[in-house]
Amino acid sequence: MQEQHAFPFLREIILFLTLAGILIPLLQRFRISQVLGFLAVGALLGPNGLALFANDIAWLSYLTFPNSDGVKVLGELGVIFLMFMIGLELSAARLWALRKWVFGAGVAQVCVCAALIGGTVLLMGHPMETAIILGFVLSLSSTAVVMQLMNESHTASTPLGLAGFSVLMLQDLAVVPLLILIGAMSKSAGSDPSWLIAGAMLKAGIAITLIYLVGGRLLHPLFRTFARQRQPDVFMALILLAALGIASLSALAGMSMALGALIAGLLLAETEFKHEIEMMIDPFKGLLMGLFFMTVGMGMDLRQVALNPLWLASVVLGLVTIKACVVAALFRYGGLGRGRAIEGGLMLAQGGEFAFIVIAYAVAGKLVAPELGQLVMLAVGLSLFITPVLTRIGRMIGDNWEHHKDELEAARDGEALEHVRERIIIAGYGRVGQLLGKLLAAQGIPFVAFENNAKLVAKMRALGLPVYFGDASRTELLRRVDAGSAPAIVLTMDHPMAALQAVRGIRREFPDIPLLARSRDARHALALKQAGATTVVPETLEASLQLSASVLETLGLDEEDIDRIVDDERDLFSATLARNAQLSKPQRQL
Incomplete structure (x- = not known):
């Protein structure tokens, strides 16, 4: 007991590391998405899964997580570094090179999907705040799952892959105003929200601007100075300091730590150390991401599937249909062939990992009812599970529909993007x-x-x-x-x-x-x-x-x-x- 008090949650940490050591190689060998694998394991071994029987079956207590608090703290670290890595990908040069898709198709996709989904939520009788939050958060797709699927199919550098990546980049950027909006709406709950929300967002904007300007002036010379020593341990310490330090500053300013971590990644994405930082973090990326998604899986109560099968099925079907149709229409309008546009729509039709983060903040801020938040997160999780099947169907449609004529058309429309990789x-x-x-x-x-x-x-x-x-x-x-x-x-x-x-x-x-x-x-x-x-x-x-x-x-x-x-x-x-x-x-x- 004394050792447990000195090092709390040691059993949970050891169990997670054991599962990660077994799971990651197995998932890679069978080409199964790590996101889906950790979500499934979290749901199976979490407090709403096999841990329910731990009191009756003694040995299950050693293989399950009866109390998810044991990994939630580490899960927060997973969120921070997930956001940090996403920030590193969002360099200004990349955004500008793909500006047609990022600021054209990306903005249109988020706005149209948010309007359609939010309107549906509003018609179901939920408050306006809930409709706004769910509309925007469900318009986002899963960067982690989609990029892994594109890398496996070697489509990341094709016109479709670059268009899909561009939309995902805009969605990642959209998380910044969404997190600020949730914080502002939470503070204005129970009063006239209009001017309070505007004031809170203005304060958040000022805080982000100050962090960005001051951080940019400090981080770049700091990394440049210590990089001369060429010591990997010093470089790693600087990366951790940047991510956790700016995340802490964001929390002190009344915003989320996840938003601060994203800002830290954006700051370092514009420096010459970007690729070196990505390599330093890469060995831990899968572990931290797995920790986050396992924590999310523990919060998913699969018993709700049996209790609300029709509701969940209709939500997943509606979400996939709305997003697939909107994305396919935008990709087709942007110049991709019909078959590839449909493939892209099905590939980006799922909910995203940000839904788990944003909805948790919204529930804590009393903007979304806990029961509704739980069901929506479960629906997002189910949409992630069917994404590989949807992507495979989309690829079959694209291959059968396009043939040589439409493939040449897609290649022509991707010429403007080709210079991004041929250097x-x-x-x-x-x-x-x-x-x-x-x-x-x-x-x-x-x-x-x-x-x-x-x-x-x-x-x-x-x-x-x-x-x-x-x-x-x-x-x-x-x-x-x-x-x-x-x-x-x-x-x-x-x-x-x-x-x-x-x-x-x-x-x-x-x-x-x-x-x-x-x-x-x-x-x-x-x-x-x-x-x-x-x-x-x-x-x-x-x-x-x-x-x-x-x-x-x-x-x-x-x-x-x-x-x-x-x-x-x-x-x-x-x-x-x-x-x-x-x-x-x-x-x-x-």
Whole structure:
């Protein structure tokens, strides 16, 4: 008992970690959404599931969660970091590149769905505040589930995938005013709401603006200063400080911690440390998200399905029908083919994970009745469970309907979005990398660069260049920028061993991508070629050739003859390098 008091909820934490260790690999192996898996386990083992029989069957008490309070505290952390990760995805550059879909289809989808769903709730006899909250929250879809399904089907970079991602980004942004609205309406409950809501939203807007401005001025130089030390533990501490610190400031200002975490992510999304932060958090992302959704599952009482089967079925059917029709119409109007538009509508037809967060706040603020909130969250959970089936049906419709003609139409309409992913990737932005970037920019060729020197990155970012802090030898970082679709990756690193490791890692992960590398000398060039580099350019060779050309020009040789001599030497070196690399392969295999 003494140990339990010193470390409360230890049994629940150990049980969750055990389940996570078993569940996550199993779900990944069978390609089942982690969101759905954790929701199901939470509902099955929670206080409304098998835990009901724990008093009668003693051993069940070790495998269930009779009291959900044991994981609610950790679940709050899951919410905070879920919002933080979503904020990181919402960079201004991404929003602007996809502005047609984000601010066109995204805004229209939220507003039209909110009006239709809210109007239905109002006609059912519920108060206006309840109709407004449920209308907006049910207009949102599940970013976690939809993105996983698109990644599994390799449709994330297609015109449909980019359009769907754009709508999801706008929905994530819509959570900010929605959370502010709930806080304002809660404070104005029982009185004339109009001016109180306006005043509360104005205060919240001022608080967010101050947090954003002050946080932006503090976070960026703070990360830049400590990034020079290149210590992962310091970097991780800064990430936690940013997420939890700004979430706490948001709570002190009278807003939710989830909103503060989203603001922290938005602040860091505009810095050069964005991709490095995503990689640092990624190992914990699935665990924290699983914790959140398991907590949500524990709050779902599946007995309500038996008590209200027709009501729940009608709510789920109505929700899916309204959202599928609205999204399909908007996608079709935006230029996608009929089949792909229907597929997109069914893919985004479910309720979202934000419903669990927002409805919980609304119930706490007495804007939604607890019984209604419980039933709506259960309906959202059921809509999440049928999403893989709806997506599969949508894909069948799209494939059968589109054929070649409509697929070409969808590809044409996606040309404006294609530049988002097709970028040259430059690893190392020193002297050579900067010259390459300058030449590419002069030709209008998009690129993205990674550099380990935080001071240099800050300088390049100030000039408006797409340079980010990070080690491009880490393939996780390259996956973040969709390196598989890049026309080429160019390594301009100064350190020979770092370049060699980068070539090996990139070639292992992306076997077919053109990989061009800078080498110190002929020996280093041979090692890079053996590791899998497509083209290697040695510094010493090019310097010698340029110097030789200048000498020959001074001696009065014709310019064409000089170019021919230099090209012959360059070709001879390339042929020798390729031959030596080929001869060394059997030795390396032995």
